[in-house]
Amino acid sequence: MTTRETEHLGPIASAPSLPQTRGPLSGKVIDALSGRRTSLPSEGEILQADPYGDDLQLLLYVLYELHYRGFETVDENLEWDPALLRVRAAAEDVFLRALRANTSGGSDVRQTVGALLVEPVEDDGHSVSHYLQREGECWQIREYAALRSLYHLKEADPHLWVVPRLRGRAKAAMVAIEFDEFGAGRAENIHAQLFADLMADLELDTAYGRYLDEGPAQALATVNLMSLFGLHRSLRGALVGHFAAVEVTSSPGSRRMAKAMRRVGAGAAAQRFYDEHVEADAVHEQLVRRDVIGGLLEDESHLAPDIVMGIEATGHLENLLADHLLSSWRAGSTSLRTPLVGTAPPLPDGAPQSEGARQY
Secondary structure, rough: OOHHHHOOOOOHOOOOOOOOOOOOHHHHHHHOOOOOOOOOOOOHHHOOOOOHHHHHHHHHHHHOOOOOOOOOOOOOHHHHHHHHHHHHHHHHHHHHHHHHOOOOOHHHHHHHHHHHHHOOOOOOOHHHHHHHHHHHOOOHHHHHHHHHHHHHHHOHHHOOOHHHHHHHHHHHHHHHHHHHOOOHOOOHHOOOHHHHHHHHHOOOOOOOOOOOOOOOHHHHHHHHHHHHHHOOOOHHHHHHHHHHHHHHHHHHHHHHHHHHHOOOOOOOHHHHHHHHHHHHHHHEEEEEEEEHHHHHHHHHHHHHHHHHHHHHHHHHHHHHHHHHOOOOOOOEEEEOOOOOOOOOOOOOOOOOOOOOOOOO
């Protein structure tokens, strides 16, 4: 393995620090994880929360992260703390009810998957990859990479939870796809590592979870969706639906992102991440449709509505995120809660550039 291939393997393996709070719910949970005496949010307080808002989404993200790498200084035994699990369950109920309300409740898997396969002739104005390919600036591409790092530095991890809940050809196909996601046995080719290399090319911090404080609620929700579906066996169909939505739409979107990276001269590693997904996900899409979904429906046909819900919930949250990103960028504003160090949106003509802020 070359120096280039190994130089970023260390940072993404460490546990992040606890994030800043975003309201009373996340504040109480973070205080509890910090070891400070506090009362946890009540079910009544959680029921009043905005299901897609910063406070509830950060609460969920932090509690879900206990099942991944955890946080520095947080007791690992809190992963299964009954009081924290009760809080998480109440927040999940709020989130899941909103997701079900924002999806069709249909059961036609073939039609729903088929709709994913149709690429619009022209950008409808709501596609982030179309925008970045056509006119995205370096500071916008860096913001996009920073917020997507909340998932891509754990890429494929949430989907592994479904493997013991499948059987036969659905399980075999799922494991085959995951084998590719985890580098086919080579650490330097793990997709999370490829994304860390992309971040390094864009002069971003590659530390796992580094940009949690900067990520808006819409970005947290897309990651929380996977954890919600993955941690509940009863939602195995929804996780397969989510997985299908990601894999089926990944190849064309990655092709556009690869062009965006080349257009702004982002570097070979940044281009490689998306080039890899153009090729790999074109194959994965076939496996997902034919064997993962097909095999699951052969075994458990009653899960069809959950598969549809998983696909539609993924689309709904991605649309919320896209609308936030594009409305911010078109207004010349950062899409993050705080601008990245070392970059900033262009300032109006004549406005002074702050110390340390520059265009990448």
